[in-house]
Amino acid sequence: MDMRYPLSKQEVFVSNLDRLRETAPEVADAFRGLRVAADAYGTLDPKQRELSLLVGFAxxxxxxxxxxxxxxxxxxxxxxxxxxxxxxxxxxxNLGLVPVVEALSWAHDELGD
Incomplete structure (x- = not known):
């Protein structure tokens, strides 16, 4: 099973994991393994997990x-x-006005809305 995250809908997008992989591929693989394990842990459904992660990234x-x-x-x-x-x-x-507006802008750019 392919466990890679789908990338952004943007035409040009390089993930932080890809950037790390350029320097330290073994570290990037270990980090990816940690994320897979964290996603598999617990009882939250995928939608709940993703919404929770959005908060952290925002x-x-x-x-x-x-x-x-x-x-x-x-x-x-x-x-x-x-x-x-x-x-x-x-x-x-956790956020002031500017970061909230930034995150809303990213969401609308990403989702085409």
Whole structure:
């Protein structure tokens, strides 16, 4: 089974994992294994996991990770409205206005909405 994450819908996209792989392929493989194990752990369904990951990527302003997992969240059944809400809920908790608007922009770019 191919366990790679689907990449962004953007024409040019290089993931952070790909960048790490250029320097340290064994470390990149180990990190990927950790992510596969983390995804398999627990009881959250794929949609819940992806929405949770979106929060983390939005809070850290990790555009690449956010875009990849935005696509995965939609593929797992999340609606654009749910993705928008998960980002907007961070307003005033973990994020200020600018990072929330950035993440919403990434989501709309990624999902074509």
């Amino acid at each position: 809070v850290t302003r990790n555009e690449g990770g956010f875009r990849v997992h935005c696509t995965r969240a939609k593929d797992a059944g999340a609606t654009v409205a749910e993705i928008e809400q998960i980002v907007i809920l961070q307003l005033g908790t």
